[in-house]
């Protein structure tokens with residue numbers, strides 16, 4: 001793969017909400033690049049636009065579907081594909097090449113499917129006739145890569161802890177061996193010890209497979225474990241971007257300054 005994993009230029013994302021479906025901008029004039037195999041972490045306050053950006057990069061944009069994110073200006077290319085040209089997510093090449101872990105991913109697992117069946121969903125979406133036995137092997141490998149025991153496979157999501165469900169969701173996002181992983185607060189709401197374990201597993205899988213990653217986080221400690229590069233989002237615009245230390249050592253915006261002080265206090 002030679003094209004950038006992500007290339008956004010002057011990107012504006014908006015929603016249409018309320019009865020009048022008045023457009024509301026969530027991200028404005030944003031530019032960023034992620035090279036193949038590279039990770040970019042994004043940090044910012046609640047409502048700064050992190051999830052909106054993650055959704056768009058994962059290809060979940062729409063002009064017609066209610067509550068969908070719209071590209072209202074600029075450009076967004078993911079793995080060389082113009083996201084503006086996508087019609088419906090799920091039937092396009094992007095869906096097969098991007099692993100997406102949405103916020104609260106563990107809660108969006110299908111409760112009627114076993115863990116194994118949940119993780120296998122993308123394999124059968126790609127190819128309805130995918131050999132079941134091969135799928136079984138790939139699922140077992142994905143489960144093992146997230147350090148879950150194989151005894152987890154026949155269980156149902158409600159039989160697992162929140163941290164285990166989250167790991168299953170990550171396994172599902174990685175099962176097609178994506179070129180890009182988009183993870184939106186993959187460890188939110190999980191206690192610190194389990195969170196550390198999940199991050200180590202994720203970092204290890206990435207080292208082995210070499211995919212690019214866009215990681216949303218609200219924790220600078222977590223960011224450091226997964227990425228060398230950081231983008232700081234504030235009210236829908238980027239107010240700092242570069243290596244984590246460069247961004248925090250030379251805060252160019254009052255919000256980045258507050259973040260740097262917080263990071264120093266925690267160190």
Ligand SMILES: Nc1ncnc2c1ncn2[C@@H]1O[C@H](COP(=O)(O)OP(=O)(O)OP(=O)(O)O)[C@@H](O)[C@H]1O
Pocket residue numbers: 015016017024025026044045046047048049050051052053067068
């Ligand atoms: N489905 C939606 N319809 C309308 N507006 C939305 C929708 N989702 C998000 N927004 C608005 O877009 C802006 C950015 O929200 P977003 O969820 O991307 O922020 P965030 O940084 O991910 O926040 P959090 O950390 O709380 O998840 C906010 O003003 C939010 O109210």
